Amino acid sequence: MDKIKGLFCKECKKPYPAEAIHVCEFCFGPLEVAYNYEAIQKRISKEKIMQGPLSLWRYEDLLPIESTPTVGLNTGFTPFVHAKNLGAKLGLDYLYIKNDSVNAPTLSFKDRVVAVALTRARELGFDTVACASTGNLANSVSANAAEANFKCFVFIPADLEAGKILGNLIYNPHVIAVEGNYDDVNRLCSEIAGEYPWAFVNINVRPYYSEGSKTLAFETAEALGWQAPDHVVVPIASGSLLTKIHKGFHEFERLGLIPTVNTQIHGAQAEGCSPVATAFKKKKDFIQPVKPNTIAKSLAIGNPADGYYAIKIAKETGGLIESVSDPEIIEGIKLLAQNEGIFTETAGGVTIAVLKKLSQQGVFKKNQSVVAYITGNGLKTQEAIAPAVGAPWLIQPNLKSFQQTLKKEQK
Amino acid sequence: MIKVRIPTPLRRLTEGQGEVNIEGDSITALIDTLETQFPGIKERLCDEEGAVRRFVNIYVNEEDIRFHQGLNTPVKQGDEVSIIPAIAGG
Numbered sequence: 001m002d003k004i005k006g007l008f009c010k011e012c013k014k015p016y017p018a019e020a021i022h023v024c025e026f027c028f029g030p031l032e033v034a035y036n037y038e039a040i041q042k043r044i045s046k047e048k049i050m051q052g053p054l055s056l057w058r059y060e061d062l063l064p065i066e067s068t069p070t071v072g073l074n075t076g077f078t079p080f081v082h083a084k085n086l087g088a089k090l091g092l093d094y095l096y097i098k099n100d101s102v103n104a105p106t107l108s109f110k111d112r113v114v115a116v117a118l119t120r121a122r123e124l125g126f127d128t129v130a131c132a133s134t135g136n137l138a139n140s141v142s143a144n145a146a147e148a149n150f151k152c153f154v155f156i157p158a159d160l161e162a163g164k165i166l167g168n169l170i171y172n173p174h175v176i177a178v179e180g181n182y183d184d185v186n187r188l189c190s191e192i193a194g195e196y197p198w199a200f201v202n203i204n205v206r207p208y209y210s211e212g213s214k215t216l217a218f219e220t221a222e223a224l225g226w227q228a229p230d231h232v233v234v235p236i237a238s239g240s241l242l243t244k245i246h247k248g249f250h251e252f253e254r255l256g257l258i259p260t261v262n263t264q265i266h267g268a269q270a271e272g273c274s275p276v277a278t279a280f281k282k283k284k285d286f287i288q289p290v291k292p293n294t295i296a297k298s299l300a301i302g303n304p305a306d307g308y309y310a311i312k313i314a315k316e317t318g319g320l321i322e323s324v325s326d327p328e329i330i331e332g333i334k335l336l337a338q339n340e341g342i343f344t345e346t347a348g349g350v351t352i353a354v355l356k357k358l359s360q361q362g363v364f365k366k367n368q369s370v371v372a373y374i375t376g377n378g379l380k381t382q383e384a385i386a387p388a389v390g391a392p393w394l395i396q397p398n399l400k401s402f403q404q405t406l407k408k409e410q411k
Numbered sequence: 412m413i414k415v416r417i418p419t420p421l422r423r424l425t426e427g428q429g430e431v432n433i434e435g436d437s438i439t440a441l442i443d444t445l446e447t448q449f450p451g452i453k454e455r456l457c458d459e460e461g462a463v464r465r466f467v468n469i470y471v472n473e474e475d476i477r478f479h480q481g482l483n484t485p486v487k488q489g490d491e492v493s494i495i496p497a498i499a500g501g
Contacts, residue, residue: 011466023496025420026455028466030498132500180473186500187470191493194419194429203499210501238501286465289477303475305498308465 004064005034007207010309018064020124020199022206030305031207033064041255046226049257056112056215062251063215064208065119071148072115074104076215080223083372085339086352090359094369096229097336098220100376101344105143106167107377108136108345109241113212114144114201120208121199127151128198132189134182134237134298135164136376141201142171153198155185160297163380181292183303210240217248220371221258228252228261230368233355235347235375236267236276236321237299239310245373246313265313266363267321268354270294270346274323276307281321285311295326295384296346298376320363324353330388332356333378343378346385351375413486415441416493424449438469439482441492456494466497 007016011029022031044061052058056076057069079099087095100109114137121129128151131141138154145152152173156165157180168175178185193203201209221228228249234242246265252258269277272294275287287307292300304310314321324332329346332353337343344352355372364370378385393409395401412432417425425431426449433448435441446453458464462482469476470493476484486492 023420023466023498025423028420028455028464028496028498030466182500183475184473187468187473187493187495190418190495190499191416193499202501206499240501289475291478301501303468303497305501 002039003036003061004066005036007031008034018066020121020126020204022204033207033211035062035064037254044255044257046257049222056115056212056219059215059218062211062218062248063116064211065116066123069115069119070122071118071144072105072111075111075115076103077219078103080219081340081342083340086335089335089339090356091366092359092364092370093367095355096220096223096369096371097340097342098216098371098373099342100216101342101348101374101378105147106136106139107380108140109213109216109373109375110136110140111144112215113137113209114140116212117199117201117205117209118144118148118150121150121201121205122148124199124205126197126199128153128196129201130154130189130193130196130198131201132182132186132203134300135160135167135380136298137202138175139164139167139380142168142173142175145173146171155189155192157182157185157297161381161383163382167380182301183289183292186301186303210244213241213244214248214251216241216373217245218252221249221252224369226258228258228263229371230262231264231266231319231364231370233266233268233351233358233370233372235299235351235373236269236304236307236310237301237347238304239267239276239306239308241373241375242267242310243306243313246317263317264363265317265319266354266358267310267314267319268351269321269323270296270299270329270350271323271325272296273300273302275302276304276310277321277323279307280311280314294329294346295381296329296350297381298345298347299350320358322354322357324350324357328353328357330385333385334388336374337378342374344374345376345378345381347376348374348378412488413441414491415445416491418494418496420496421452421455421494424452424455436485436487437482438471438476438484438486438492441486442482468495468497469493470495
């Protein structure tokens with residue numbers, strides 16, 4: 001296989017071998033996979049993709065593995081929904097929801113990156129996988145490690161939502177709850193990764209892992225009839241997802257699979273953790289870290305690794321990075337559920353609330369295509385929404401009780 | 412003495428050591444001491460203007476120095492300092 005040339009530093013361009021390393025030894029810049037696009041060009045085509053598996057592996061030619069996929073064979077190819085009801089409310093004829101809240105196996109977009117990371121980890125000879133996580137990633141690493149027979153260690157902040165803790169324990173990995181926020185967990189894991197010969201999916205295997213997110217762009221372009229949308233709205237935690245969606249569209253363009261890309265890439269953060277949105281608004285290209293305080297725990301990264309690149313891409317593409325309050329997030333979750341029948345977690349609430357804010361600001365034209373990325377499932381963050389959804393009508397098991405209650409409730 | 416943990420990418424400069432114990436009363440002073448002992452390490456941590464490089468994070472007792480006084484953050488006997496590549500996680 002000749003599609004991976006190696007790794008290279010995104011900053012100083014120094015080349016590295018395609019091993020489990022993630023930062024440049026000289027400038028500490030992030031390492032990226034160097035592809036042999038000439039070789040890929042020769043074998044990729046729309047027809048070949050369309051005949052491929054109904055999973056993210058239909059884009060295998062653009063994913064950084066050298067043998068064949070072994071993990072996440074049912075991951076990706078999630079619903080792409082023309083959101084007519086929500087679109088009508090927001091004045092958009094072509095609003096689409098990319099619905100990774102029903103991704104397999106663990107109901108978030110993280111299944112994509114884990115499919116790639118664990119396939120690559122096996123190729124590199126690891127028998128143990130690990131991660132630092134705000135919840136969804138740990139769920140996905142735990143489930144996929146169980147199926148793929150890896151030993152598994154997941155590190156999470158101790159105060160995560162119950163559903164996300166249980167969603168690890170059921171697969172029986174080693175779950176390490178750290179007394180601190182995600183940034184503490186991440187710092188600790190960076191130190192642990194230097195001491196143990198494990199594949200930390202979002203640390204030493206990060207150059208491969210993060211490439212899995214490109215498949216959200218690939219699926220979007222394919223679903224739109226082989227073209228990129230006019231706008232996308234992407235939640236920002238570390239910023240990696242936003243940069244990879246951008247990269248995905250541009251790889252398709254480069255390989256001639258879609259026409260020229262003019263997509264404006266918009267980012268979404270919660271006010272209680274908005275270091276990227278704040279830097280964007282102040283026109284700074286360095287990020288001042290923050291101590292997160294928001295219900296959107298899956299986006300609560302106060303020290304975002306790719307924040308700098310997310311700002312750069314938003315600027316370059318004419319996009320905006322906005323933030324929304326916790327009440328707006330709750331409203332966003334309800335708006336999506338009650339108009340499109342999709343129950344997303346708090347991160348999705350952030351995305352929808354920012355989508356609404358941008359549409360009110362007149363950022364989108366009525367006939368432009370807008371794609372909002374819904375990255376996680378609402379059943380995992382029930383605590384956040386429970387106080388805002390009311391309660392069932394409680395009745396006796398007889399007709400009279402129902403009729404009385406109906407009358408009362410309808411007043 | 413103050414314990415400074417060295418990340419993998421810099422261990423070639425520290426003869427493979429993952430931890431070094433050195434003297435200094437601030438992060439700046441510690442970096443200067445490191446440079447004396449392990450020439451070349453300072454330019455890897457700081458840019459031409461002397462600021463911490465974009466992709467380097469420094470912590471004193473688990474707290475990011477950007478929540479304190481940056482390079483002027485004071486350190487005392489028994490403190491632990493970690494130097495960590497910024498690119499991780501998410």
